[in-house]
Amino acid sequence: MTQDFYSHPATDVARACLGKILVHGKTAGRIVEVEAYLGVDDMAAHSYRGVTPRNKVIFGPPGHAYVYFIYGMHECLNFVCEPEGQAGCVLIRAIEPLTGIETMFKRRAKTKRVRDLASGPGKLTQALAITRKLNGSSLVDGPITVRRLFDEPAFKIDVTPRIGITKCADWPLRFVLVK
DNA sequence: CAATAGATCATCT
């Protein structure tokens, strides 16, 4: 994907991300669940209180990775959206492992089933070895990239409220790929 | 299968 792909409102980019392939190194998976986080109007978003050292990349140019640490043990991957200066991002909540599955099992030693490898925000970062060191890295130049399938199968999109938050918990900004 | 507790730390109040 080019930078232009990300230079739009977070909700649009979130929908567009479904069905795309997330690639990091030798591991890759199909994006099947995302959430949109808006700018200063969204109390649930990290960008709500304006620029801080942690969230400054959300306000930077689109097409970059925002990786943050949460709950003392997990890291989550976001795509920065909107033109530079505006906040907005897409949280990648789940992918369907495609390539490098052996590597993913190695990184997530306790996991036995493929469906549990990357079926959550913290799981997929572990499966793809995405850490805070990649915060601010480009999604256009890598090392993390997003690609379109040459022959993208048709699918539906389910819209639901976001998960795991306490503020704005009823906003329909979660998008799930269905069949 | 559903509900609950524990792990564990960066960030903000």
Place this chain on the structure above:
DNA sequence: GATGATCTATTGC
């Protein structure tokens, strides 16, 4: 000092 864009193991049906 509390909380959080979570995961896993364990307990109880």
